[in-house]
Amino acid sequence: MLSVSRICLKRVLWVVAGLVLLATGNAQESPNQTVYLAGSGNTALDQHVQGLLQERLGNNVTMLPIADEQIPMVENTPVVSIGPSAFSRVRQANRSAPVLAMLVEKSFIKGFAEIAPGQISGVFYDVPLLRQALTGKAILPHANTIAILATTNSVELYEPLIDQLPAHEMSARVFVVDSNEDLIPSLVRALGYGDFLLAAPDDAIYNPRTIKHILLTAYRRNKIVIGPSQAYVKAGALASSYAPFPAMADRGAEFLNQFFATGKFPEPAYSPVFRVEVNYQVARSLNIPVPEREYINQSVQDELTGNGGPAGE
Known part of the structure; x- marks a missing residue:
């Protein structure tokens, strides 16, 4: 009677051990x-x-x-x-x-x-403004002046870019838009100054209500708009870098x-890789020969790394 009990006990222990191993195996396979x-x-x-x-x-x-x-x-x-x-x-x-x-x-x-x-x-x-500016430079190699529209609240966002541009043989001027009525007059002055208009992710200026007017005004003056995103390229901007x-x-x-x-995140950062979107239809309409997107992107990267690394990124 005792030996039978021992045999049963052993069987129970073997079953328990098997269940423990199975549970352990499942735990190892499940997400941790x-x-x-x-x-x-x-x-x-x-x-x-x-x-x-x-x-x-x-x-x-x-x-x-x-x-x-x-x-x-x-x-x-x-x-x-x-x-x-x-x-x-x-x-x-x-x-x-x-x-x-x-x-x-x-x-x-x-x-x-x-x-x-x-x-x-x-x-x-978004994309570092310096990279966007160099995207325009890669398309218009002789460009050296950049026009920027800003509000009084966003003008300070462009100061780092203005400091970075001389290293790349470019300069920029910010044209402040004080009101909705001042948008087109300020844009006309900006287009008269710059070789191209650099559009930044500033919703107060670039939004669904204004973008059509901005792009048409630039187009009529034979000037290109660079940025601020792929969506704006589809709307009529000539090109934009994007992540x-x-x-x-x-x-x-x-x-x-x-x-x-x-247990801690690193500091926020940009994407490690960027690409370039181009509206070739707009380029043809303006009679601007535009290189392939891969060439533009590589030119921008070469310019960044050739001047002490990807500044501003």
């Missing part, structure tokens, strides 16, 4: 890190960014969408926010949550990151892995 995703509300965009990040993070990290009511409960788990509105929702709901902001401009996220270094970071969606989504995802995954390793 979690990232929450606060979406922009654009389902296709959110899924695209999530897919790119997940591909780069691998199977040891799982990304979970997070609802607004769940955000206050986040403690040490990183949250990826897509777009400025998503970041604002997360920040307002939980000021201690670690947040990596994607698809935000430098001017938007820089201040938050300075207040909470290591906790708040981001991958800039491709896969490259921004590369940097985002890099930042998340650093957070997992150290």
